[in-house]
Amino acid sequence: MFLELDGRGPLYDQLTRALKASILDGRIPAGTQLPPTRELAQELEISRTTVLAAYEQLRAEGFIDGRVGSGSFVSHLQARPLQHHVQTNIPPPSRYAQRARAVRNWDIPRLHRGLRYDLLYGYPQINPALNNAWGRELARAAAYTRLNAVEVAGLSTLRQQTCDYLARRRGVQAEPEDVVIVSGTQQAIDLTARVLINEGDHVVLEEPHYFLAHQALVAHGAELVAVRTDQHGLVCDELPTQPPRLIYVTPSHHFPSGAVLSMQRRLDLLNYAERHQCWILEDDYDGEFRYDAHPLAALRSLDERDRVIYVGTFSKVLFGGLRLAYMVLPSALRLDFLSAKYLSDMACPVIEQAALAHFMEDGGFERHLRLGRKELKARREALVAGLNEYAGDRVTITDTPAGMHLVVWLRGYDTARSEALIAYAHEHGLGLYPINPLYLHEPQRQGLLLGYCGLSVNELREAMQLFGQCLDHMDRM
Amino acid sequence: MFLELDGRGPLYDQLTRALKASILDGRIPAGTQLPPTRELAQELEISRTTVLAAYEQLRAEGFIDGRVGSGSFVSHLQARPLQHHVQTNIPPPSRYAQRARAVRNWDIPRLHRGLRYDLLYGYPQINPALNNAWGRELARAAAYTRLNAVEVAGLSTLRQQTCDYLARRRGVQAEPEDVVIVSGTQQAIDLTARVLINEGDHVVLEEPHYFLAHQALVAHGAELVAVRTDQHGLVCDELPTQPPRLIYVTPSHHFPSGAVLSMQRRLDLLNYAERHQCWILEDDYDGEFRYDAHPLAALRSLDERDRVIYVGTFSKVLFGGLRLAYMVLPSALRLDFLSAKYLSDMACPVIEQAALAHFMEDGGFERHLRLGRKELKARREALVAGLNEYAGDRVTITDTPAGMHLVVWLRGYDTARSEALIAYAHEHGLGLYPINPLYLHEPQRQGLLLGYCGLSVNELREAMQLFGQCLDHMDRM
Numbered sequence: 001m002f003l004e005l006d007g008r009g010p011l012y013d014q015l016t017r018a019l020k021a022s023i024l025d026g027r028i029p030a031g032t033q034l035p036p037t038r039e040l041a042q043e044l045e046i047s048r049t050t051v052l053a054a055y056e057q058l059r060a061e062g063f064i065d066g067r068v069g070s071g072s073f074v075s076h077l078q079a080r081p082l083q084h085h086v087q088t089n090i091p092p093p094s095r096y097a098q099r100a101r102a103v104r105n106w107d108i109p110r111l112h113r114g115l116r117y118d119l120l121y122g123y124p125q126i127n128p129a130l131n132n133a134w135g136r137e138l139a140r141a142a143a144y145t146r147l148n149a150v151e152v153a154g155l156s157t158l159r160q161q162t163c164d165y166l167a168r169r170r171g172v173q174a175e176p177e178d179v180v181i182v183s184g185t186q187q188a189i190d191l192t193a194r195v196l197i198n199e200g201d202h203v204v205l206e207e208p209h210y211f212l213a214h215q216a217l218v219a220h221g222a223e224l225v226a227v228r229t230d231q232h233g234l235v236c237d238e239l240p241t242q243p244p245r246l247i248y249v250t251p252s253h254h255f256p257s258g259a260v261l262s263m264q265r266r267l268d269l270l271n272y273a274e275r276h277q278c279w280i281l282e283d284d285y286d287g288e289f290r291y292d293a294h295p296l297a298a299l300r301s302l303d304e305r306d307r308v309i310y311v312g313t314f315s316k317v318l319f320g321g322l323r324l325a326y327m328v329l330p331s332a333l334r335l336d337f338l339s340a341k342y343l344s345d346m347a348c349p350v351i352e353q354a355a356l357a358h359f360m361e362d363g364g365f366e367r368h369l370r371l372g373r374k375e376l377k378a379r380r381e382a383l384v385a386g387l388n389e390y391a392g393d394r395v396t397i398t399d400t401p402a403g404m405h406l407v408v409w410l411r412g413y414d415t416a417r418s419e420a421l422i423a424y425a426h427e428h429g430l431g432l433y434p435i436n437p438l439y440l441h442e443p444q445r446q447g448l449l450l451g452y453c454g455l456s457v458n459e460l461r462e463a464m465q466l467f468g469q470c471l472d473h474m475d476r477m
Numbered sequence: 478m479f480l481e482l483d484g485r486g487p488l489y490d491q492l493t494r495a496l497k498a499s500i501l502d503g504r505i506p507a508g509t510q511l512p513p514t515r516e517l518a519q520e521l522e523i524s525r526t527t528v529l530a531a532y533e534q535l536r537a538e539g540f541i542d543g544r545v546g547s548g549s550f551v552s553h554l555q556a557r558p559l560q561h562h563v564q565t566n567i568p569p570p571s572r573y574a575q576r577a578r579a580v581r582n583w584d585i586p587r588l589h590r591g592l593r594y595d596l597l598y599g600y601p602q603i604n605p606a607l608n609n610a611w612g613r614e615l616a617r618a619a620a621y622t623r624l625n626a627v628e629v630a631g632l633s634t635l636r637q638q639t640c641d642y643l644a645r646r647r648g649v650q651a652e653p654e655d656v657v658i659v660s661g662t663q664q665a666i667d668l669t670a671r672v673l674i675n676e677g678d679h680v681v682l683e684e685p686h687y688f689l690a691h692q693a694l695v696a697h698g699a700e701l702v703a704v705r706t707d708q709h710g711l712v713c714d715e716l717p718t719q720p721p722r723l724i725y726v727t728p729s730h731h732f733p734s735g736a737v738l739s740m741q742r743r744l745d746l747l748n749y750a751e752r753h754q755c756w757i758l759e760d761d762y763d764g765e766f767r768y769d770a771h772p773l774a775a776l777r778s779l780d781e782r783d784r785v786i787y788v789g790t791f792s793k794v795l796f797g798g799l800r801l802a803y804m805v806l807p808s809a810l811r812l813d814f815l816s817a818k819y820l821s822d823m824a825c826p827v828i829e830q831a832a833l834a835h836f837m838e839d840g841g842f843e844r845h846l847r848l849g850r851k852e853l854k855a856r857r858e859a860l861v862a863g864l865n866e867y868a869g870d871r872v873t874i875t876d877t878p879a880g881m882h883l884v885v886w887l888r889g890y891d892t893a894r895s896e897a898l899i900a901y902a903h904e905h906g907l908g909l910y911p912i913n914p915l916y917l918h919e920p921q922r923q924g925l926l927l928g929y930c931g932l933s934v935n936e937l938r939e940a941m942q943l944f945g946q947c948l949d950h951m952d953r954m
Contacts, residue, residue: 009644017648024779061773062740075740090809091722091754097672100816123625135619138828142612147796148600167486171494183660183822190821195574216820245568263539263552277568296538302501319624321827332567339577343693344821345664349829350798351615 002027003044011046015054023063023074030076034064095199100219116429117463121256121405121451123320125372125379130319133364134355141354152342154181154326155353161360162312162326170284171297172310174328180337181348184323185285188311189213191327191344192246192281193220195336202244206234208438210255210283213248222246226440229254231398233261236268243276250283251299256438256449257407258400266299273307279330280308286316286403306330314356316404317369324348324356376404382457383450386464394471398447405451407435417474418446425470430463479504480521488523492531500540500551507553511541572676577696593906594940598733598882598928600797602849602856607796610841611832618831629819631658631803632830638837639789639803647761648774649787651805657814658825661800662762665788666690668804668821669723669758670697672813679721683711685915687732687760690725699723703917706731708875710738713745720753727760728776733915733926734884735877743776750784756807757785763793763880783807791833793881794846801825801833853881859934860927863941871948875924882928884912894951895923902947907940 003022005014022028034040037055041048055072058064064072092098153159159176166172182188189212197203199221205214207226217224225244228235233254239247249269251261261269273280282299300310313325329337341347359365380401387397387408395408410418415436422432435447452460480499482491499505511517514532518525532549535541541549569575630636636653643649659665666689674680676698682691684703694701702721705712710731716724726746728738738746750757759776777787790802806814818824836842857878864874864885872885887895895911902909912924929937 013645013648020774057774093672093810093813094675097813097817100813100820104812104816126624131620131622131624134624134828135616138615138619139612142615143608145608145798147603147608147611147798150797168490171490183826186820187822195570198571212820212823219816219820266539297497297534320627321622321624321824323822323824323826333570335581336570336574336577339581339696340574343577343663343689343696344667345660345800346689347798347800349660349800349826351611352826352829 005044012050012053012057015044015046015050016057019054019058020061020063023058028074030074032074034072034074036071095221096219099221100215103215103218115426115431117459117466118431118454119405119433119448119450119452119463120431120454121433121449123451123453124316124318124404125376125453126319127368127371127375130368133368134318134359137355137359137364138351141351141358145351145354147350149350150347151350152180152338152347153177154179154348155350155357157361158353158357159326161357165360165365166298166312166328170312171301172328173301174310178328178331178334180327180329180334180341181353182325182327182341183345183348184315184325185283185311185313186212186216187344188309188325188327189216189248189281189283190220191337191340192279192309193217193222194340194344195333196246196279197222201246202240202242204239204244204247205440206249206254207440208256208435208443209248209440210250210285211437213283214440217248224440229257229259231259232265233259234265234269236265236272239269239272243278246279246281247273248281248283249299250285252284252296253286253400253402255283255285256405256435257398258403259398260296260400260402261299266302269299270303270305270307274305278307279333282308282310284310284312300328306332309333317365317372318356322352322356324352376453377401378457379452379455379460380406382460383452383464386461386467390464390468391471392468394475404453405449408448408450410446410448413446415446417477418448420477421470421474422448424473425467428466428470430466430470432467482521489527489530489534492521492523492527493534496531496535497538497540500535505551507551509551511549511551513548572698573696576698577692580692580695592903592908594936594943595908595931596882596910596925596927596929596940597908597931598910598926600928600930601793601795601881602853602930603796604845604848604852607845610845611795611836614832614836614841615828618828618835622828622831624827626827627824628827629657629815629824630654631656631825632827632834634838635830635834636803638834642837642842643775643789643805647789648778649805650778651787655805655808655811657804657806657811657818658830659802659804659818660822660825661792661802662760662788662790663689663693664821665786665802665804666693666725666758666760667697668814668817669756669786670694670699671817671821672810673723673756674699678723679717679719681716681721681724682917683726683731684917685733685912685920686725686917687727687762688914690760691917694725701917706734706736708736710736710742711746713742713749716746716749720755723756723758724750725758725760726776727762729761729773730763730877730879732760732762733882733912734875735880736875737773737877737879738776743779746776747780747782747784751782755784756810759785759787761787761789777805783809786810794842794849795833799829799833801829853929854878855934856929856932856937857883859937860929860941863938863944867941867945868948869945871952881930882926884924884926886922886924890923892923894954895925897954898947898951899925901950902944905943905947907943907947909944 003018005018037048037051041051063075065075066073156176158181159179162179163174163176166174193216197220201222202225203217203222204225204227206229225240227238234249284298298310300308310328315322394411398407418434425432433449435449436443455463480495482495514525514528518528540552542552543549633653635658636656639656640651640653643651670693674697678699679702680694680699681702681704683706702717704715711726761775777785787805792799871888875884899909899911910926912926913920932940
């Protein structure tokens with residue numbers, strides 16, 4: 001009997017694999033008596049125990065019949081030729097998957113390695129003290145948490161803490177029963193699409209907007225309608241006459257421009273939603289980070305008709321890999337969201353929730369926020385000062401004193417020139433990110449998102465000096 | 478000016494809220510000059526700083542215009558009467574949500590409090606040593622993990638460890654690129670439905686089967702076809718002539734009966750899938766727990782045509798609240814699953830993944846498994862011994878020496894009698910769970926799932942004694 005051991009893993013596994021392959025491709029036909037274990041062991045120069053173990057395994061899996069002692073016979077399986085993962089006849093995937101293919105954009109901004117100054121946006125700053133503080137919270141939570149406790153809506157202690165926090169900081173009055181803990185803002189958007197959107201339903205987005213909301217909604221079959229924004233946020237007068245099912249907005253700090261939706265427009269938006277029976281998804285992704293005054297109350301706090309689905313995230317204020325966010329739901333939708341969460345992934349991990357609830361209860365969370373806010377304010381000021389000094393009137397800054405990035409518009413640039421600037425900067429160690437991918441329709445001007453979470457005050461200054469040099473270079477082109 | 482402070486939270490918040498309410502419902506009309514801060518402070522007997530802060534907040538939110546010093550005027554907002562969360566005109570939710578409503582079954586088995594002996598299935602046993610061991614791993618991982626690192630497919634170290642584990646224990650050869658880490662088996666099922674199922678597509682399930690797979694698939698619009706199982710698992714001869722899109726199976730240990738799919742049927746199933754161009758979802762939910770021999774190799778290990786989507790879970794071998802599982806994907810589907818995962822919730826939490834990767838690398842994971850297997854084997858034997866002694870021939874045990882629960886069939890019981898038994902047992906502190914909810918069609922016999930993870934050997938013995946008494950009671954009825 002010719003058996004080739006492939007050298008991968010324990011000998012017993014190799015032998016089992018080799019015997020199976022020979023049985024399956026018919027080299028050892030059905031009914032054949034396998035050699036006695038002692039004999040095969042001698043032939044292969046391995047221990048008899050190994051052969052016994054392999055036979056035992058083959059027997060357990062139905063490849064051989066008979067008992068040790070009375071001989072082992074290859075079972076009468078209907079053999080078929082062995083082929084290695086050659087796949088033919090691949091049927092098309094679902095319409096969901098096909099739409100997801102169409103919007104698949106692996107060019108989304110990612111951390112680059114090896115850039116001296118990376119102005120990537122969308123990732124929170126990491127305070128090195130957080131690693132240890134968070135580690136302590138996790139170890140503490142692991143010690144006392146009931147490990148099998150799975151609550152679909154999320155751990156009740158975390159929902160209670162979230163309500164307290166929302167009342168204190170965001171003006172939102174909610175009870176723990178109104179809250180569902182989800183795996184990041186992305187899941188909040190996805191669940192909303194599931195619960196509300198049928199293929200072909202219209203959804204209004206701000207123009208420009210968060211690209212992952214765009215992609216998730218398109219994958220669910222939504223028809224997107226992009227409505228213009230200006231310095232006061234979404235231009236509510238331009239909301240479509242054909243009412244959408246859903247309006248996705250970032251009123252506290254429009255992503256990416258930073259505009260704050262004015263009070264009049266907030267009321268207009270709520271009236272529109274009520275009049276047209278549509279829902280509003282309020283993504284309050286970084287409402288906490290406002291440097292000039294108290295944070296603005298959320299749109300949800302004005303929502304007496306219970307039309308606003310409110311989403312806030314812990315990942316932005318703690319760290320991106322946390323994957324925890326919360327939704328405050330209109331009562332009419334609560335059960336549907338719970339079902340969708342349950343059927344999607346049952347619930348969020350229990351220990352991280354317990355750790356976060358304690359971190360909030362204990363005050364560590366708000367201390368972390370305060371420190372972060374102070375540091376981000378200093379960074380933002382350094383960035384703006386650097387821009388004024390080195391970029392001058394070659395850019396226009398659009399921003400409110402809030403958030404974790406700002407937008408600069410490039411004067412007199414078209415797409416090609418903007419791409420050339422970004423490429424030149426990248427070559428020289430400066431990571432810049434264009435605003436274009438955040439538009440549904442081609443934008444009329446070129447802009448950059450400058451994220452200031454990843455660099456220190458000094459680095460931001462140096463980065464802006466380098467940015468100025470890049471603009472100088474382009475001026476000479 | 479009449480202002481009622483509601484006594485909730487800081488004074489400044491109360492005042493802001495009261496002023497907003499008055500402005501919004503028109504009690505303070507647009508254009509009104511608000512009283513000077515000093516005056517209002519005196520009137521309300523609060524500090525002037527509090528009033529200043531409230532005005533500042535109202536200004537930031539657009540409720541008032543003007544500057545401190547020159548007077549504050551209520552903005553010209555289009556006011557509307559204040560109503561408290563009265564919702565009218567609720568449009569129907571999506572078809573997904575409507576289908577989810579139809580299968581919503583909040584009667585799914587849950588941990589009962591206050592039962593002396595609860596034979597709930599589906600939850601792993603908890604080894605108290607795990608809380609501490611896992612806490613140490615989390616604290617360790619938190620200290621060195623890059624907190625913003627978000628990998629859609631899952632942390633590469635965990636994918637590598639998963640591949641090593643699968644090769645060693647499940648006979649599955651996979652590369653880290655083939656693996657996606659997901660939030661539990663539930664998410665694996667959900668993503669599979671997303672990527673493969675359009676409304677109306679047929680999906681084959683074993684009869685009986687895992688109820689949450691059933692519910693998730695129905696919510697996605699699948700038409701379910703239940704195929705009979707016997708002591709060798711799915712009866713492949715009875716697979717439908719109209720080919721389904723997907724076949725969901727538990728070949729290592731049929732849920733819930735425990736039957737192992739025979740080798741001949743495994744080959745038949747793979748041939749059927751190839752012939753009819755359909756996909757197989759192999760849910761290997763507790764293949765690790767087999768007490769008589771080496772665990773069976775997974776169906777995926779025989780799958781040369783790359784038709785099998787393989788799912789294994791860490792939640793069953795560690796703890797239910799972990800929410801981590803892994804999929805091994807056919808190469809043709811890899812990108813579609815990555816897109817679906819990305820758009821669903823971006824990625825799994827990073828620290829838990831890092832902790833698990835280290836736990837596996839360090840050998841702690843397999844030590845935990847070994848201990849768990851030994852303990853579960855002892856419990857299973859105690860349960861079977863107790864059944865033999867106290868239930869005798871009033872029940873038939875269907876099981877292989879594997880898993881975390883076993884099925885007993887009740888001789889001569891109909892549905893009503895079975896319900897009466899369960900209710901009587903519950904009254905006397907014994908939690909029993911019927912097999913009926915796991916059937917698509919009405920089953921022909923009555924059975925119970927006895928989970929043995931939550932009780933010790935002694936408790937299981939006592940529980941069976943009590944079970945015997947419950948049967949005695951029913952015999953006297």
